[in-house]
Every structure is written in structure tokens, then in C-alpha cells.
Amino acid sequence: MNTKEFGDYIIRVDNIGKTFDNGVVALKDFSTNIRRSEVVVLIGPSGSGKSTFLRCLNGLEEIDSGSITVDGIPLDDNKKNRLEIRKEVGMVFQHFNLFPHLTVLKNISLAQMLVRKKSRVEAEDETMQLLKKVNIAEKANVFPSQLSGGQQQRVAIARALAMKPKVMMFDEATSALDPEMIGEVLEVMKDLAVEGMTMVVVTHEMGFAREVSDWVIFMEDGMKVEEGTAEHFFSDPKMDRTKLFLSQIL
Amino acid sequence: MGSSILQFCKRHHLLDFSAYLVLMVGGIILLLKGAEDQGYYWQWFRIPKFLYQFEDGRFIAGPILNGLKITLNITWISLILTYIIGLVTALMRLSNSLMARGIARAYLELTRNTPLLVQIFFMYFVVAPILDIDRFTAAVLALSLFEGSYASEIYRAGIVAVNKGQWEASYTLGLNSYQNYRYIILPQAIRRILPPLTSQAISLIKDSSLVSVIAIYEMTMNANEIASETFLVFEIFFTIAAIYLALALTLSRVVAYFEKRYRVVT
Ligand SMILES: Nc1ncnc2c1ncn2[C@@H]1O[C@H](COP(=O)(O)OP(=O)(O)O)[C@@H](O)[C@H]1O
Ligand SMILES: [Mg+2]
Numbered sequence: 453m454n455t456k457e458f459g460d461y462i463i464r465v466d467n468i469g470k471t472f473d474n475g476v477v478a479l480k481d482f483s484t485n486i487r488r489s490e491v492v493v494l495i496g497p498s499g500s501g502k503s504t505f506l507r508c509l510n511g512l513e514e515i516d517s518g519s520i521t522v523d524g525i526p527l528d529d530n531k532k533n534r535l536e537i538r539k540e541v542g543m544v545f546q547h548f549n550l551f552p553h554l555t556v557l558k559n560i561s562l563a564q565m566l567v568r569k570k571s572r573v574e575a576e577d578e579t580m581q582l583l584k585k586v587n588i589a590e591k592a593n594v595f596p597s598q599l600s601g602g603q604q605q606r607v608a609i610a611r612a613l614a615m616k617p618k619v620m621m622f623d624e625a626t627s628a629l630d631p632e633m634i635g636e637v638l639e640v641m642k643d644l645a646v647e648g649m650t651m652v653v654v655t656h657e658m659g660f661a662r663e664v665s666d667w668v669i670f671m672e673d674g675m676k677v678e679e680g681t682a683e684h685f686f687s688d689p690k691m692d693r694t695k696l697f698l699s700q701i702l
Numbered sequence: 703m704g705s706s707i708l709q710f711c712k713r714h715h716l717l718d719f720s721a722y723l724v725l726m727v728g729g730i731i732l733l734l735k736g737a738e739d740q741g742y743y744w745q746w747f748r749i750p751k752f753l754y755q756f757e758d759g760r761f762i763a764g765p766i767l768n769g770l771k772i773t774l775n776i777t778w779i780s781l782i783l784t785y786i787i788g789l790v791t792a793l794m795r796l797s798n799s800l801m802a803r804g805i806a807r808a809y810l811e812l813t814r815n816t817p818l819l820v821q822i823f824f825m826y827f828v829v830a831p832i833l834d835i836d837r838f839t840a841a842v843l844a845l846s847l848f849e850g851s852y853a854s855e856i857y858r859a860g861i862v863a864v865n866k867g868q869w870e871a872s873y874t875l876g877l878n879s880y881q882n883y884r885y886i887i888l889p890q891a892i893r894r895i896l897p898p899l900t901s902q903a904i905s906l907i908k909d910s911s912l913v914s915v916i917a918i919y920e921m922t923m924n925a926n927e928i929a930s931e932t933f934l935v936f937e938i939f940f941t942i943a944a945i946y947l948a949l950a951l952t953l954s955r956v957v958a959y960f961e962k963r964y965r966v967v968t
Contacts, residue, residue, distance in 0.1 A: 510874055539876040549867035553889050562885060563875035608871075615875060 456666065459488030462618060462650055463509065468518030470504055470674070478504040480674040482518070486619075486667075489648040493655060493665035493682075497697065501674040502654040506621045509652065510541040523618055539567060542612030546624040548604045550596040550611070556583070557592040560611045568615065575614075582610040586640050602633025609640055620644065622653045658702055662686055670694050730940075737936055749937050752928055765928060766938075769921035770945060776842055776910045776920060781903050783846035788853025788899075793883070795858055806854070813851040818912055821848055826916040841913035849906055853899060860895035861887055893964040900957040904950045911946075921945065 463486040470479040478501045486492050494502045507513040509520060511527055511534050520527040522537045551559050557579055564575035583589040586606040596604055605625055612620060622641065626634040638660050645651055645664045655661060661668055661682060668685040670678045670693075678694045679685070689695050738744070752764045763771070794806040813821065825844035826837060835843070864887050872886045914923035921942055929938045 512870060512873060535876060535878075538874060541874070543870075543874040545867060545871065547867055549865075549871035551868065551871070551886055551890075563877060566881050566885070567876040611871075611875070 456489060456648075458490055458666075461485045462488045462523050463652075464519075464521040465509070466519045466521075468508060468515045468520060470501075470508060470513060470515050478674050479508065479515075482671075482674065482676060484669065484676070484679075486650065486652065488618075488650055490667060491645045491649075491651045491653065491665045492667045492669065493653045493661040494669050494671060495655070495658075495661065495697070495701075496671040496677075500672045502671065503623050504674075505671075506543070506623050506652060506654060509619075509621065510538055510543060512543075539615055540618045542615055542617035542620045544605070544608050544612055544620070544622045544625045546628050548596070548601075548608045548628075550604055550608055552596055555593050555595055556588075556599070556607050559596065559607060560614050563611070564614050578614060579610070582613055583607075585613075585643075586610045587636070600633060601629045602636045605629065605633075605637045606640055609637070609644075613644075619650045619652065622651065622655065624654055624656070626655065626657060656701060658686070658698075670697065672697075733936075742936065744937070745934060746937055748932070748934060749941055752938070753941070765924040766921060766942065766945075769919060769924035772918065773907065773910050773920040773922075776838070776845065776913065776918070777903070777907050780842050780845040780849065780910070781906055783842065784849040784853050784902060784906065785899065787846055787850030788857050791850060791854035792857035792861060795854065796861060797879075809847075810851045810854065813848050818844070818848050818909060819915065822913055822916060837916050837918055841910075841916060841918050845906065845909060845913065849902055849909070852905075853902055856895055856898045856902070857891070860891035860893075863894055864890045896964055897957050897961040900953065900960055904953050904957075907949050907953070908946065 463484075465482065465484050465486075468479055468482050469477075471477045482501075482505065484492075494505065496502055504513060508515050509522070509527075515527075523540060525533050525536050525540075527534065527537055550556075551562070554562065557576060560579040560582060561572070561575040564570045564578060565572060568575075570578070580589060580592065583592055586609055588603055588606050588610075591599060591603060591607070596607065599607065609620075609625075625641070626637050629637065634657070638657060641651070641653070641660070642664055653660075653665070663682075665682045668680060668682055669676055670685070670689075670691075672693060678689060678691045685694075686698070689698060734744070752766050754764050754767055755762045791806050791809065794802040795810075797803060822841065822844040825840045825847075829835075829843075830837070830840040868886055868890065869882065872882045877886065910920060911922035914920060914926065917923070925938050925942045929935045932938075
């Protein structure tokens with residue numbers, strides 16, 4: 453099934469650790485390398501550190517130890533490096549986080565103009581292209597509150613894509629949606645995967661993981677418990693903990 | 703359901719207002735009566751000339767209106783400074799820089815824990831000679847530094863009330879802090895900030911009467927002088943109280959308008 457061509461490593465995560473101020477250890481000695489065009493799915497029980505991992509990758513959370521490199525740029529104290537990484541790594545949140553005071557068009561155009569320094573016309577052209585891509589072009593001029601959850605999440609995906617990121621991260625992008633809207637969002641994510649986008653996806657949608665992912669990581673208590681290709685992972689898990697988790701969720 | 707609640711509130715406001723009116727009118731009548739009983743001789747007819755006069759058909763403002771002009775001048779300049787100082791202080795408090803936060807803290811502690819009167823004296827007798835500024839500027843600075851610390855809390859509360867997800871979305875899109883505040887956070891915070899910030903104008907107008915202590919001839923100062931020269935104590939102070947009240951009531955209408963217009967929808 454995997455006939456996909458991968459590139460070099462675009463993300464290198466080496467032994468990172470993260471302890472929150474309240475003493476909770478969210479990540480412990482976590483390492484992984486992700487190749488260009490690879491789709492990596494992270495699964496694990498609630499509180500296992502999946503969101504924290506994603507948030508460390510783009511600098512939303514600071515790591516205490518270890519190192520992260522994105523497309524050759526180290527995520528360190530250098531502000532310029534951090535900004536570069538923020539621009540190159542797109543993120544889609546569970547609760548969409550659209551800007552409620554801006555129309556869909558502005559939500560997607562704003563950062564193109566401010567950060568990518570495009571003209572309004574260029575930015576809005578690009579925005580319309582993206583809205584077509586996520587099947588919602590007719591909603592360009594409405595406010596987020598007038599959209600369904602599924603539509604809002606598709607706008608959020610378009611907003612992230614507008615920055616032309618090299619990596620896209622999804623943190624339970626479908627968990628807040630009504631069941632009938634999950635499909636339309638997963639569809640957009642699948643299209644992205646097929647186009648060769650590098651993706652790091654936290655999800656409870658095992659169907660999606662099985663079908664789309666190239667690599668699955670199961671984590672618990674901030675540590676990697678088991679990983680492997682989707683085929684191996686789902687048909688022949690090695691660890692008891694993984695088996696138990698899969699039996700509960702499938 | 704929603705409209706009946708609205709109507710109740712409206713009626714409630716009306717009730718509040720009529721109760722307030724009855725109380726005020728009652729209070730004033732009692733006062734007038736009480737003064738008369740003590741042998742006070744009311745001379746309202748002498749008041750208008752302190753407000754304005756007509757000479758050869760030309761309107762000439764009297765000392766009270768001249769004082770009002772200065773009160774309004776002090777107020778609007780201080781108000782603009784208050785809004786700027788408040789915003790800058792709030793941003794400093796929320797910034798990552800330890801120094802910025804420290805300076806903001808120190809400023810807030812100083813202005814909040816000393817009386818305004820002392821701050822006005824300090825500005826006039828200590829700071830003004832050093833910086834070589836006139837008394838009007840000293841008054842404006844003292845007032846705006848004092849009110850600015852309260853404004854900063856209004857801004858801060860409005861800013862931190864914006865959903866954390868908004869900061870994160872704007873961060874991941876690569877916006878810098880200026881762009882984040884300018885395009886994402888402040889436009890959303892303004893709904894919470896604007897009504898209380900307008901109320902600050904009311905405090906400012908009232909507090910501006912305190913600068914008479916450094917011999918600024920604003921309305922209260924002029925009223926004081928007239929009262930001591932003419933002994934029309936009640937008439938003069940009722941008059942300026944009415945003017946302050948009219949200003950404050952007008953402003954509170956503006957506040958009410960903003961509250962309605964920017965009602966926080968969640
Ligand atoms: N900002 C925070 N402050 C303190 N503890 C946190 C914070 N964010 C997450 N945690 C804790 O870190 C652990 C991992 O959380 P998270 O990464 O959100 O897990 P997951 O996404 O897998 O559900 C949890 O125990 C959680 O309570
Ligand atoms: Mg999570």
C-alpha cells in the first residue's frame with residue numbers, strides 16, 4: 453500500500469522533556485524523526501502528552517531538555533529561528549480558534565498580508581483558491597459564528613495552508629465536531645496527505661489513522677510506548693498497553 | 703423570553719431613575735427649607751452674572767463658565783493621556799520583559815497607594831520645578847498618571863479575557879506581538895474595555911476639581927473664590943454641583959450606549 457516517496461528528515465526531535473510549572477511531567481525523553489511528506493499519527497489516552505508534543509514542535513510550549521530542529525532550523529532562543537518555524541509549521545486546533553471579529557476571507561487573508569507580505573489582491577486570490585479547495589468558497593464573506601463546526605474547521609485548515617507551511621499539525625481536529633461533520637474534515641485532511649503534505653496528526657479516528665498514516669506512535673505518560681507502520685501497528689501490536697488501548701478505542 | 707427580560711431591565715432602569723429623582727428633589731427641598739429656617743437669605747438672582755453676562759448684546763462668560771472651560775480642558779487632555787498611559791502600562795504588565803513588568807508594577811503601587819491630593823502636590827512642588835513645567839501641565843500629568851493606573855487595569859482585564867486560543871492561533875500564523883494586539887486581541891477586547899473606560903471620564907471630571915489646590919482656576923477654584931467674596935455659598939455650590947452632575951449624566955449616557963452597542967456576545 454505504501455508506494456509513497458519520502459524525502460529527508462524535516463523534523464528532528466531529540467530526547468525532549470517537558471515539565472509544567474505545577475510539576476506535571478508531560479514529556480519524557482521523547483525522540484522521533486519525521487520525513488518530508490510523511491503522515492505521522494499520534495495516539496494515546498487523554499493526558500498522555502500528545503498536545504504538549506505538538507505545541508513544543510512550534511514553540512507554543514518551551515522544552516526543558518533535548519532539541520528540536522525543523523527543516524534545518526533549530527528551535528532555540530533565537531527569535532528569528534522561532535518566527536521562521538512558526539511560519540513553516542501550520543497548526544489546526546480542536547476548537548478551530550478562528551478570529552470571531554473577522555470574516556472568513558479576512559481570517560485567511562490577514563496573515564498572508566501581515567506575515568507573507570502579500571498585497572490584498574494576491575492574498576484574497578489565494579484565499580478564494582483555498583476556500584474552493586476546502587469546498588466552502590460561497591462562505592467567504594460570512595463571520596465564523598455563522599458557520600457549522602465542520603465548516604469552521606475547514607476554514608481553519610485553509611487559514612493554516614495559506615501560510616504555505618512545510619508541515620501541518622492537527623490536534624484532535626475532529627473531536628469537537630458533531631458526528632455528521634467529521635467526514636468532511638477528514639476528507640480535506642486526506643487530500644492534503646495525498647498531495648504530499650508532511651503531517652503530524654493527533655486523532656482518535658482510527659479509520660483515518662489506518663488509511664492515511666505512514667507511521668503511528670502510541671504514547672502514554674509522556675513517553676513513546678510503541679510505534680510502527682499503520683499495517684503493523686494495528687494488526688500486530690507488541691505491547692500489552694497498546695493492545696489494551698486499541699481494544700478500548702476500536 | 704429574551705425580550706421580556708429586556709423589558710424588565712428597561713422598566714427597572716426607569717424605576718431606578720424615578721427613585722433617584724424623588725430622592726434628589728426631596729433632598730434639595732429639605733436643604734433649601736433647612737437653610738431658610740436658619741435665616742439663610744436666598745439670592746439666586748445674583749448667580750447668573752457669575753455664569754455669563756451680556757454686554758452690548760455680546761455674550762461674555764463669567765468666572766464659573768471660564769472655570770468650566772479650564773475643567774473641560776484639563777479633563778480631555780488628561781483623558782487622552784490616561785488612555786495612552788493605561789494601555790502602555792497594561793501591555794508592559796503583560797509583556798515578557800522582566801524590566802517592563804517591574805516598572806509597571808512600581809508605577810501602579812505608587813499611584814494606587816497614595817492619595818491623589820498628595821500626588822498633585824508632589825507633581826507641583828517636586829517634579830514641576832525639576833522638569834520646568836507650568837502648573838497646568840503638572841495638574842494634567844498628576845491626574846492622568848493617577849487615572850492611568852486604573853485604566854491599565856481595565857485594559858488588562860479586557861485583554862486577558864480574550865480566549866487563549868486566539869493568542870495561539872495568531873502565534874502559529876507567525877504574527878508578531880504588535881500585529882497580534884493590533885489585529886486580533888484589541889479588536890476583541892474593546893467590547894469589554896470601552897464602557898468602563900468611558901466611565902473613567904466621569905471620575906476624571908470629578909477628580910479634576912482637586913487641582914484647585916495648586917491654584918488652577920478651574921470651576922471649583924473659581925466657585926470657592928466667589929463664595930468667599932459674596933457669601934453666596936449654597937447658591938454657588940449648588941450651581942457647580944448641577945454642572946458636574948449634568949456632565950456626568952451625559953457621559954453615563956455615552957457609557958450606556960457603548961454597553962449596548964458592544965454587548966459581549968459569547
Ligand atoms: N499548561 C499546562 N499546565 C500544567 N499542566 C498541563 C498544561 N497543559 C497540559 N498539562 C498536563 O500535561 C499532561 C499532558 O497533557 P496534554 O499534552 O494536553 O495531553 P493529551 O493532549 O495527550 O491529552 C496532562 O497531565 C495535563 O494535565
Ligand atoms: Mg490534547
